[in-house]
Amino acid sequence: xxTSSRDGVCRPLVWAHTLASLAYIVIVLFAGMLYSLQxxxxxxxxxxxxxxxxxxxxxxxxGAVYGFIINGFAAGLYWAIPRFxxxxxxxxxxVGWFMFGALQAAVLATAVGLxxxxxxxxxxxxxxxxxDPFIVVWLIVALFQFGIxxxxxxxxxxxxxxxxxxxxxxVWVPMVYVMGNYIPQFFVPxxxxxxxxxxWIHDAVGLFVTPIGWGLMYYFVPILLRKPVWGHSMSLLGxxxxxxxxxxxxxxxxxxxxxxxxxxxxxxxxxxVLELAVVTVIVNFVLxxxxxxxxxxxxxxxxxxxxxxxxxxxxxxxxxxxxxLTSQKIIHFTDWVVGHAHLIMFGxxxxxxxxxxxxxxxxxxxxxxxxxxxxxxAYWLITIGTILMWFDLLIAGVVQGVxxxxxxxWMESVRVSVPxxxxxxxxxxxxxxxMIMYLVHIAExxxxxSAGRAGSA
Amino acid sequence: xxxxxxxxxxxxxxxxxxxxxxFGTFWQAVAPWLSLRHLxxxxxxxxxxxxxxxxxxxxxxxxxxxxxxxxxxxxxAFARALRIGRGVYVAEACWHxxxxxxxxxxxxxxxxGPVSYPSEYANALQLPPLLGTRRVGPDLIREAGVxxxxxxxxxxxxxxxxxxxxxxxSYGWFFDKDGSPGERALxxxxxxxxxxxxxxxxxxxxxxxxxxxxxxx
Ligand code: HEM
Numbered sequence: 175x176x177t178s179s180r181d182g183v184c185r186p187l188v189w190a191h192t193l194a195s196l197a198y199i200v201i202v203l204f205a206g207m208l209y210s211l212q213x214x215x216x217x218x219x220x221x222x223x224x225x226x227x228x229x230x231x232x233x234x235x236x237g238a239v240y241g242f243i244i245n246g247f248a249a250g251l252y253w254a255i256p257r258f259x260x261x262x263x264x265x266x267x268x269v270g271w272f273m274f275g276a277l278q279a280a281v282l283a284t285a286v287g288l289x290x291x292x293x294x295x296x297x298x299x300x301x302x303x304x305x306d307p308f309i310v311v312w313l314i315v316a317l318f319q320f321g322i323x324x325x326x327x328x329x330x331x332x333x334x335x336x337x338x339x340x341x342x343x344x345v346w347v348p349m350v351y352v353m354g355n356y357i358p359q360f361f362v363p364x365x366x367x368x369x370x371x372x373x374w375i376h377d378a379v380g381l382f383v384t385p386i387g388w389g390l391m392y393y394f395v396p397i398l399l400r401k402p403v404w405g406h407s408m409s410l411l412g413x414x415x416x417x418x419x420x421x422x423x424x425x426x427x428x429x430x431x432x433x434x435x436x437x438x439x440x441x442x443x444x445x446x447v448l449e450l451a452v453v454t455v456i457v458n459f460v461l462x463x464x465x466x467x468x469x470x471x472x473x474x475x476x477x478x479x480x481x482x483x484x485x486x487x488x489x490x491x492x493x494x495x496x497x498x499l500t501s502q503k504i505i506h507f508t509d510w511v512v513g514h515a516h517l518i519m520f521g522x523x524x525x526x527x528x529x530x531x532x533x534x535x536x537x538x539x540x541x542x543x544x545x546x547x548x549x550x551x552a553y554w555l556i557t558i559g560t561i562l563m564w565f566d567l568l569i570a571g572v573v574q575g576v577x578x579x580x581x582x583x584w585m586e587s588v589r590v591s592v593p594x595x596x597x598x599x600x601x602x603x604x605x606x607x608x609m610i611m612y613l614v615h616i617a618e619x620x621x622x623x624s625a626g627r628a629g630s631a
Numbered sequence: 632x633x634x635x636x637x638x639x640x641x642x643x644x645x646x647x648x649x650x651x652x653x654f655g656t657f658w659q660a661v662a663p664w665l666s667l668r669h670l671x672x673x674x675x676x677x678x679x680x681x682x683x684x685x686x687x688x689x690x691x692x693x694x695x696x697x698x699x700x701x702x703x704x705x706x707x708a709f710a711r712a713l714r715i716g717r718g719v720y721v722a723e724a725c726w727h728x729x730x731x732x733x734x735x736x737x738x739x740x741x742x743x744g745p746v747s748y749p750s751e752y753a754n755a756l757q758l759p760p761l762l763g764t765r766r767v768g769p770d771l772i773r774e775a776g777v778x779x780x781x782x783x784x785x786x787x788x789x790x791x792x793x794x795x796x797x798x799x800x801s802y803g804w805f806f807d808k809d810g811s812p813g814e815r816a817l818x819x820x821x822x823x824x825x826x827x828x829x830x831x832x833x834x835x836x837x838x839x840x841x842x843x844x845x846x847x848x
Binding site: 212213217220295330339346352358365366367370381410423427506508550580584 | 656663723737809
């Protein structure tokens, strides 16, 4: 199964990762939905050990990163890298399919391990300890699989922006993963260990998901708009700003904790400064769109991607405010942070993956992406659902924070949160309905348009 | 560096990929470790040298179950209970609903007790650390003695029955078939009662605690 065509893309691999990504997002959504019912005292399986709500929460978050996002990104990378570097990946037939199988095995082992009670006690690293070595090997193989074509292409001169992000991301992740999963687990306890887990939590998002995501955007946006990205020096500023300031922020997950203040101050300051780099990236992409705003109306992949970029801008702006030590007094530990996490993981990276996959699914079959009614429903249901969920959780967070500060009995903060949690479950239902529509859209867009319907689509 | 040399493979891998990463990691992770490396470290067996009274009381309250799972309430049994209890706390993701850190802001000192300090985390039960990042339920680092062990048993079995409106899940599988506390119920209670037991009597001095204690109302 290595039917690569002249552009060097192994289409079966792209499609396999697409299917895996879509399968996991469905599981992730159901786990999130079930867990959200616990907050309404409506959990349907009380006292079933393997469906313990806490375990489902870990399935929800780990499934999102390791299942949905990594597979979605892999589909994008297998398509983008050969096309803009002119080089095939290291090896499709053996390494490609081995990586595909190994990733699914690792995610399934994680799911089973978490539900069976073998979680590791580190946020985002709950993958059972026996799964970790396999993920490390996978990440190192991925470094070669995607790094080799970029290296060959980079030998002859300056590289395109997408390549900077992708190669840097592939170099960062194995180091970040080993640091986060092993050092606080076996070597460094307590407060110093917490500083390391904070750095890991942040790097997993900032040095893996973010650079690969932006790398894919620098490839797909110009392709969809059929023109280059607006400003080259803006791209440089964005990349080097991110590369320098992102690794400095880990401790902002533990502000006001006993971690030494020099680390906390550095985290706060670099987080605020990073937003300047983010602004250059956002402005760059918005100016690229200039003159073609109309295309958003009927180009679904482009619309998903730009909605994701807008959500990224909102999240980062929010981040600069919430990281201040004053805001932390109120919103730390509350649903505010959960809202923030959904807008970035789903509203940005998830939306980018939806854009990429709805573009690639017909493409790998030789068809052109087209708009369908189900696709429109999917877009609006998921977008409105996500934004409402985000907004709902932000307010819930402030209410909870103020309630705690007021020294009212703890249950007071739970009681006032219940209406907000009910809205979260309702918006989650919208998202699930949208997801079903999205799957219908993917299936439809892979059917050759019949002559009659082509006109109306 | 000219701008085109910043677009080549080697500087991106070496400067952005490695150098910047090491710099950031040094400041955020290695430096705190160097600052705190002299704190005296305790293994679980060392911690278990002081068996808190709550553990002995559990042996009296549930003599058959305690004997079956832990034998005598000695240091070896306490070490085992702490290990299993902490394992349960991780496996059930209690730490995604409960923190273990009291911050010096937002009246937390009044609600939970003394502010957290680094040396109380320098032990094998904080490897990996369980400071937590989300509070659905209250912080637990000062939980020792706030409730009786009986209260915890009833609470784990059915939280809303003890605290009306609670959204904490019930943990029926911590208990044996006849409903008496199983190994996990005893162990996780021993672990919870240990949290903060190194700070004497704080639980009785807090203005907010009575409100959190339905059995005293
Ligand atoms: C049906 C839609 C969804 C529902 C109902 C839902 C529900 C939840 C709930 C209840 C939590 C735990 C919050 C807490 O601890 O208080 C959570 C956490 C989380 N979810 Fe979702 N979720 C949904 C979709 C998603 C998707 C699609 C993603 C990512 C692609 C995602 C990523 C996350 C992350 C990263 C967290 C951790 C937040 C944190 O620890 O701060 N969720 N979700």
